[in-house]
Amino acid sequence: MSLRTRVGSSEVIVTVECRKRNAKQDVTWIEQLGSKKQAIGAARTIAVASSAFSKDAIRVAEHYGIDLRVLSEIGDADMHGWILPSFVVHVFKQCDLIEPPEIMFDTQQGDDFTSRSPMEGVEGGATTPDSPVFMTPDGEALTLNDLWLRADDQLKIFEGIPRDDKVHIRRISLTPSDSLKLRTRVGERKVNCIRMALSLRWRHERIALDTAKIVSYQPANPLDLMQPQVRAEFESKEATNSNVCFGMQFQPGEDNVSFTVQLTPGKKA
Numbered sequence: 391m392s393l394r395t396r397v398g399s400s401e402v403i404v405t406v407e408c409r410k411r412n413a414k415q416d417v418t419w420i421e422q423l424g425s426k427k428q429a430i431g432a433a434r435t436i437a438v439a440s441s442a443f444s445k446d447a448i449r450v451a452e453h454y455g456i457d458l459r460v461l462s463e464i465g466d467a468d469m470h471g472w473i474l475p476s477f478v479v480h481v482f483k484q485c486d487l488i489e490p491p492e493i494m495f496d497t498q499q500g501d502d503f504t505s506r507s508p509m510e511g512v513e514g515g516a517t518t519p520d521s522p523v524f525m526t527p528d529g530e531a532l533t534l535n536d537l538w539l540r541a542d543d544q545l546k547i548f549e550g551i552p553r554d555d556k557v558h559i560r561r562i563s564l565t566p567s568d569s570l571k572l573r574t575r576v577g578e579r580k581v582n583c584i585r586m587a588l589s590l591r592w593r594h595e596r597i598a599l600d601t602a603k604i605v606s607y608q609p610a611n612p613l614d615l616m617q618p619q620v621r622a623e624f625e626s627k628e629a630t631n632s633n634v635c636f637g638m639q640f641q642p643g644e645d646n647v648s649f650t651v652q653l654t655p656g657k658k659a
Contacts, residue, residue: 443610452611486588568580
C-alpha cells in the first residue's frame with residue numbers, strides 16, 4: 391500500500407508493506423523493500439509483520455531507513471486490566487412491510503386490471519420492496535425500498551419511533567412528485583399515492599468483546615521510541631442497509647483512546 395501527498399511542489403510517498411509468516415522475518419525481505427524504496431523514491435517505508443524480525447533484518451532496516459512493526463493477535467487473557475467495554479451496541483433502523491402496499495395510479499381508457507396484476511414481471515401481483523416497478527422521467531428504475539428511504543430522509547418518520555428495540559406499527563401515505571410512473575403491463579402510469587403498513591424498529595445489535603479483532607502494534611527494534619499500541623475492532627453484521635466497523639486504539643496504561651467509525655455494506659436481505 392502506498393500513501394501519496396504533496397509538500398510544497400514535491401510529491402511525498404510513504405509505502406506500507408505487510409507479511410504474515412510464522413517464522414522470523416529475515417534480511418532478504420528487508421533488502422527487497424530497501425531496493426524498492428530507493429527505486430520509487432519513497433520518503434518512508436513501514437514493514438509490518440505478524441512475527442519478529444531477525445537481528446540482520448533490523449540492522450539492514452536501519453541502513454535503508456525502514457520502520458519495522460510487529461502485529462500480534464491478543465487473547466482474552468491479555469485484556470484483563472485494560473479499560474475496554476465488554477460490548478458495543480449498534481443501533482440501526484429496521485423497516486418491514488406487514489402487508490402488500492396499496493399503489494394508486496391514473497388509468498387510461500381501455501385499461502383493465504381486474505383479472506391480472508398491473509405490475510410488470512411481478513408474479514402473483516405481489517410488489518416486493520426490491521422490485522423495480524417505478525420509473526422516473528430520466529429513465530431511472532426505482533424500487534419501493536428506494537422510495538421509502540427518500541421519504542424517511544425527507545419526512546423523518548423514524549424520529550417519532552422510540553429507540554427501545556421494540557416493533558412499532560405505522561401506516562404511512564406517500565405522495566410522490568407528478569413525474570413518478572408505475573410500470574404496468576400496458577405501459578407506464580402516473581402514481582398518485584402509495585400507502586404502506588410498516589413495522590418500524592430501532593434495532594439494537596449487541597457486539598461482544600470476544601467477537602472483536604484485537605491486535606497489538608509495536609516496534610521490532612528495541613531502539614525505536616514508538617510506544618506499543620493496541621487496536622480493537624468491532625463489526626456489526628445484522629443491518630441490511632449499512633453496517634459499521636467501530637475501532638479503538640490506545641496505549642496500554644494510558645487514559646487516551648482514539649476512535650474510528652467506518653460504514654460497510656449491509657448484508658443481503
